[in-house]
Amino acid sequence: MGYNRGDDGGEELFSRRRFGGFLAAAAVPVTAAALTACEPSVGPAPSASGTGVPPTPAATPAGTSPESTPTAIPSASPEPANPSATAPAPSSPAASAPGPQHSLTDPASPWVVVNKHRPLSPAAFIPPDLVQPAVRLAVSGEAALLNGTTAAAAERMFAAAATAGVVMTLASGYRSYVTQTSTYNGYVATRGQAEADTASARPGFSEHQTGWSFDIGDGGGACSFQPCFAEQPAAVWAKANAHRFGFIVRYPWMYHETTGYYYESWHLRYIGVEAAGDMAARGIPTLEEYFGLEAAPAYL
Template sequence: MKTRRLLLLVLAVFSLLGVFTAGPGPATAATPDNNAIAAKYAKNPQLGAAITPLRCGLAQGGCYRGYRNGSIYWSPGTGAHMAVGAILGRWGSLNWERGFLGYPTTDESCTLAGSGCVQKYQGGRMYWQRSAGANPVKGGIGARWDQMGAEHGVLGYPISGENCTLVSGGCVQNFQGGYVYWQPSVGSHSVHGAIGAKWVQMGYERSPLGYPTSEEQCGGSPLSCVQYFQGGTINWPTFAGVSVNPYAGSTGVVVNKRRPNSPINQTPPDLAWVGSQLMRSEASWQYSQLVAGASAAGVALTPVSGFRSYDTQVGLYNSYVSQYGQAVADTISARPGYSEHQTGLVMDIGNPNGACSLQACFENTPAGQFAANNAWRYGFIIRYPWGQDWTTGYTYEPWHLRYIGVRTATDMHNRGYQTLEQYFGLAAAPSY
């Protein structure tokens, strides 16, 4: 009994002297972790006086001690390293050693371009620069940034962490000079400069172009650049403006008198019924929302003509040629293979009573007025607007709605673009 009381008394005295401390785990004055932290501190007195006792029992068997101007962290796998300043604060916001970065594996180094600093961790790196703040880089995005020259390259320092809430499981990180995107099916690629600005303006990865699938590629004299995306390319001859070339099959595909369907007799694989007509599935769903919106406003719309096959267009075009001659037929009907209807992204609409069906006076009917004022809200544009024959090659068709996606249609509306040719920076197509 006397021995037990003596042991308890000794433990109490040691506790008062600070040999044992409260915290996440036990600590002693003679463990490897304490020796390593003490040795690190001895070489870095600028940390100032200790403000916490040694605390152990952290993730991976780690320990730390806080000082007036920073902390020292130790783990069996990383050794002892300092964490200070803005990098320490940002690391803390990411859940310290319990977060994706884990423990520091180096001290902070402040010899980078623009007076920047970096510290390496088990799961990545943390960078700080006065105008950019402190932000981590890791994984595929970090690897791409390294390939681009890291902070010395066109992208500069990171100005945000990763955001992995994008469509199709994608991630993005913002840098001073652009972005790096990652998506499982395409990997990581950067977007920046004039090409990046156009892609951003179109709606980022939610535009018809989707995610980047390559880096910007430049060459030739005069210099010309191109970048590939899931749904098309963006071209930038440095002596001219930026142009967008959506692929066949993309909701952004441009079909006109100089850009036929590809293949010329193609049939989209995802057609769905809209009443008695067919459209591609995404377009058909948005058309149903358009009809519902019109109905809520007291306006009835009816589908008149949706998808047309190559063979159907042959018959229709030939009938117009027989009736009006080829010169007139070419202003009111597409030649086979050159019809937007063949994309499955078009619906000619009308009034249920047939008023002004497929005539210019349709614009003054309830259905025509609703479409003119609201189609963009549902991802549609009036593809052949008034006074744009010289661009589109067709006379005014207020009934001809083309699905282009809500983001793109909204951007076109807000920025005052009337035709896809103008919006994408493509050549006018008044004739074949």
């Protein structure tokens, strides 16, 4: 699953907390003009479908990357999926989705939903098939790993992007329970738990731990993990094409009250070609809505 990077944790050159504070103080609607009033420029605002304030992140000091340092990983084995949650409710859009139905609770399932109301079970889950995809890497160690299914899909997507003249990099992949614990506890120690919960996922609540998610960077290296990344060729291409390879932008613009995280144009999540294409065709922006689940703006 920092800089309120969705379920990440970390801090880059641009403070989204400062960015959100600017808009709150101005007390004006979120518009393209408001968004471009800050440095660095975010450029034209993505199409908004709701209301709210833009990103407010916090994270690891620039130059440090908890994802890129291999760490000891606790032994764990996945528990069987909850039989009552092996498929979405009949009333949810996903109930009529093409292709096979999958568990929403089993962390080894491409449909597992991890958010601030839905921790992983077991909390220290480790994907059994972690591999390093044959793509351009901007990280090393555990952060360069994905589960086998996601890695294969990422290779196809990166190759298609390259054919279109767009260079993507893998900027952050798998993140272990140990890494997430260290990152989160660092926030609690320096800022207190309330603020830590706005900047970093609690251990066991990170999509990155499943191996189904990863962050992309642009080959030019600009705006990594910053709001302005939405303007970069890699982000623009992924937003328009990722569904063809089974991916969605997990934390879309203006749906933080549903997902619990502000817009992350770099954070992609694999759910399968059928489901991702179905979400795109129906214009359903979040997994919570697609699977008929409650919104998860904050921890319970």
